[in-house]
Amino acid sequence: MSNSGETEPLLLTSRISAPRQPRASYAVCLSIFVVGCVGLTVAITWSYRESRPEPNPGPESTTSSPGIQATPGWMLGPVNVSSILLDTITLNVFSLMVWGSPGSFGTEDKELRMEAIGNYIGSHTEYDVFLLNDLWMRGDHEKIRSLIPEGYHMSGVGQLALRSCDGLAAPEFCSGLAIISKYPFKDIEFLSFTDHGDFFWDYEYFLRRGAGRVRIEPSPGHTVDVIVTALASIDYNYWYRESQAKDVVGMVTKSDADHVIVAGDFNVDPRDNENTYKTLKSELTDAVEEFYKNDSSKYLDPALSTFGNVKNTYSSKEQHPVAYDYIWYRASNGITVADFQVPILRTKREEISFSDHEAVTAKFQLSK
Numbered sequence: 001m002s003n004s005g006e007t008e009p010l011l012l013t014s015r016i017s018a019p020r021q022p023r024a025s026y027a028v029c030l031s032i033f034v035v036g037c038v039g040l041t042v043a044i045t046w047s048y049r050e051s052r053p054e055p056n057p058g059p060e061s062t063t064s065s066p067g068i069q070a071t072p073g074w075m076l077g078p079v080n081v082s083s084i085l086l087d088t089i090t091l092n093v094f095s096l097m098v099w100g101s102p103g104s105f106g107t108e109d110k111e112l113r114m115e116a117i118g119n120y121i122g123s124h125t126e127y128d129v130f131l132l133n134d135l136w137m138r139g140d141h142e143k144i145r146s147l148i149p150e151g152y153h154m155s156g157v158g159q160l161a162l163r164s165c166d167g168l169a170a171p172e173f174c175s176g177l178a179i180i181s182k183y184p185f186k187d188i189e190f191l192s193f194t195d196h197g198d199f200f201w202d203y204e205y206f207l208r209r210g211a212g213r214v215r216i217e218p219s220p221g222h223t224v225d226v227i228v229t230a231l232a233s234i235d236y237n238y239w240y241r242e243s244q245a246k247d248v249v250g251m252v253t254k255s256d257a258d259h260v261i262v263a264g265d266f267n268v269d270p271r272d273n274e275n276t277y278k279t280l281k282s283e284l285t286d287a288v289e290e291f292y293k294n295d296s297s298k299y300l301d302p303a304l305s306t307f308g309n310v311k312n313t314y315s316s317k318e319q320h321p322v323a324y325d326y327i328w329y330r331a332s333n334g335i336t337v338a339d340f341q342v343p344i345l346r347t348k349r350e351e352i353s354f355s356d357h358e359a360v361t362a363k364f365q366l367s368k
Contacts, residue, residue, distance in 0.1 A: 087219060087368050088366065088367045089218045089366040090365060090366075091129065091218060091224065091363070091364045092127045092128050092362075092363050092364075093127065093129050093131065093226075093261060093263060093327055093361065093362050093364065094129070094130045094360075094361050095132075095263035095264060095325060096130075096131075096354065096359040097132075097134045097265040097306075097325060097357040098113070098133070098135050098354070099113070099314075099355040099357065100114070100134045100137060100176065101134070102137065102170065102171070112347060112352070113352070114140045114143050114144065115143065116347040116354055117132075117144060117354050118143055118144040118147030118148070119147055121144065121180060122147040125149045127182075128181065128182045128183070128218070129179065129180070129182070129216070129226055131228040131264065132177070133176055133177055133178075133229065133230035134176045134230060134265065136167060136176045138157055138167040144178070149182075151182070152180055152182055153183070153184055153185055154180045154181075155177075155178050155212065155214065157174070159188050159190065160175055160178065160179070160188070160190045160228075161173075161208065161210075162174075162175075162208050164208070171206075171207060172206045172207070173207070174207065175192075175208055175212065175230075176209070177211075177212040177230070178228070179228055181214065181216055181226070183218055184216070184217075185214045185215065185216065186214075186215040187213075189212070189213045189214075190210055190212050190213075191211045191247060192209075193243070193247050194243055194244075194247055195239075195243040195244065196208060196209060197237060197240055204232050204237060209231065209232065210247075211227050211228070211229040212227065213226070213227045213251060213255075215257060218366070221368075222368055223257040223258050223259075224257055224258065224261065225260045225261070226260075226263075227260065228263055229244075229248055229262065229264040230264045231244045231264075231266050231267050232244060232267065233267045238274040241267060241276040242279060245279040246279055248262065248280065249280065249282065249283045249284070252284060252330055258366070259330065259332065259335050259364075261327065261329045261330075262327070263325075263327040263360070264325070265325050265357060266324060266325070266326055267324050268324065269324065270286075270296075270300065270323065271300070284328035284331075285329055286326060286328055287327040287337045287364075288323075288327070288360070290337045291337045291339070291340035292340075299323075302321040303342070304342045305321030306323055306324050306325035306357050306358040306359075306360060307323075307325070307356070307357050308320050308321040309342075309358050311358075312344075312353045312358060313346070313351070313353045314352075314353055324357065325358065325360050327360055327362040329364065334368055335364055335365070335366050336364070336365045337363070337364060338363040338365050339362065340360070340362050340363075341360070341362075342360055342361075343358070343359055343361060
């Protein structure tokens with residue numbers, strides 16, 4: 001009895017408690033599973049939110065042009081900012097052959113014209129660089145220097161000429177070159193041409209024509225070499241022009257600047273039967289040709305002629321229209337010609353041309 005009495009409660013206890021253990025385990029597992037699912041959902045959601053690009057808090061992301069619906073930045077996906085915000089620079093260039101020989105050489109109205117040129121430069125700050133040639137005399141150089149815009153920089157006579165340059169009584173051994181720039185000169189160089197003309201033939205020998213180069217930095221780390229030059233004049237001096245063009249090309253190919261721009265009076269028309277133009281074009285692009293997409297009916301229009309232009313008060317009287325003055329550039333992926341002009345410039349009161357040549361201007365878009 002006692003044994004069976006002791007056994008019954010034990011058997012009863014085991015029958016009651018045995019079913020409770022699996023119910024507790026099931027509840028615990030279910031709770032853990034639910035908590036895990038919630039945690040996994042939260043983790044996935046957080047991960048997704050963290051992986052999305054942040055919307056741009058700036059005004060561009062919240063402001064749109066009329067009629068254009070702005071799209072939140074996070075809907076566009078990751079954006080390479082450097083591919084959009086390119087370092088693009090506009091560089092406006094002005095070039096003029098100023099006809100600056102002494103009056104004894106047949107030059108007309110020089111003092112009046114030099115003051116007009118200086119006043120024009122001083123009041124036209126839309127140009128970043130002015131390239132002048134045929135500025136032979138020191139007095140004319142200083143006159144123009146005194147009128148340049150405040151904050152601009154101008155090369156000195158001795159910086160773009162040989163030390164033997166006179167420029168007081170006559171232009172012997174001078175180059176006649178000058179550069180005016182909104183940006184400081186990082187470097188400056190003068191190259192005297194290898195060949196200068198025949199000693200026994202004409203005055204070209206006694207000039208020391210060449211190419212003047214300055215390096216400017218319109219934005220930090222963005223370098224531009226600007227070169228001004230003038231080649232031998234008069235048709236029969238074609239051999240010397242061809243040699244001098246090779247010197248200019250040599251200076252261009254040597255440059256390690258991001259961009260190179262060359263301007264001046266080259267005394268050759270694209271239609272002339274000599275190699276000067278072809279030599280230059282072997283390394284450079286003619287801005288006017290590029291602007292008019294190589295359409296010769298446009299860039300050779302007499303209205304764009306720079307010597308003998310019918311609107312010139314001097315050279316129209318004795319010269320058929322030709323293109324002698326150019327702005328060239330070294331072609332690269334980061335330079336385009338946005339505009340090209342041949343402005344007709346005259347003094348205000350007397351209505352006479354600034355020079356017997358017309359100026360040329362070009363607007364460049366530069367990027368790295």
